[in-house]
Amino acid sequence: MVSVPFAESLRLHWKKWVELVSVITAIELVLWNEGPARFVLYLVANVWVLYVALRQGRTARELGVGSRGFSASAWMMAAGAGMALAIVEMGATYGTLHILFGVKPIVLHVGAYALWALMQQFVAQSYFFLQIEELTGSSRKAVIGSGLIFGLLHIPNPVLLIVTTIGGLVFSEMFCRYRNIYPLAFAHAAVALAIAVSLPNSVHRHMRVGIGYINFRNAERPSVPIAPPSENMAPQQGK
Secondary structure, eight states, X not given: OOOXXXXXXXXXXXXXXXXXXXXXXXXXXXXTOOHHHHHHHHHHHHHHHHHHHHTTOOOHHHHTOSSTTXXXXXXXXXXXXXXXXXXXXXXXXXXXXXXXXXXXXXXXXXXXXXXXXXXXXXXXXXXIXXXXXXXXXXXXHHHHHHHHHHHHTTTTOHHHHHHHHHHHHHHHHHHHHHOOSHHXXXXXXXXXXXXXXXXXXHHHGGGOOTHHHHTOOOOSOOOOBSSOOOGGGSOOOOO
């Protein structure tokens, strides 16, 4: 694959660059709106993303939704689960571990988020990564570009901005190597859910981004710790 200078790529493929920007814009419009407008924009954005991702004519194997690379990259699921357990252990140690917010049954909540993580990885890898790789002729530029886009879409939540920028770069690198989004989605969901229950809701604001983060009001009951701080972390009283 031959790397193409940005100016040259923009001149030759400006329509595809505009298309890529339109996808980012569609996602941002969803994130920065509320109420009925958000729902309508969400539907439009999903249809548009699927359309532009599939109209390229790439196969399931190329999109990373087939079996290619799954066995070789399955270790990422174990790594994600291990990281999630470490985060939960830290939450238990510091006494910040709490139940998931919301009223949905936990199985439904976890299942819905796992599907959402898969959708996010499809957009990040099966569209952004592959599109940037094609336009620039460089897998390295695709890793950096798609990873940064993934992170920046989580503005203005500082916790998620940091975590998803680092995670986005790592996930894009793994997709570059193995070309399969399923282990990435599993690791994504495991770590995100661990963060959601291990950090106080007041810190990550229910993992919201966009206008949801700005307008966050913790109207629910305060997080109920699942476990108290361990003895070695408890404050010592003077004698």
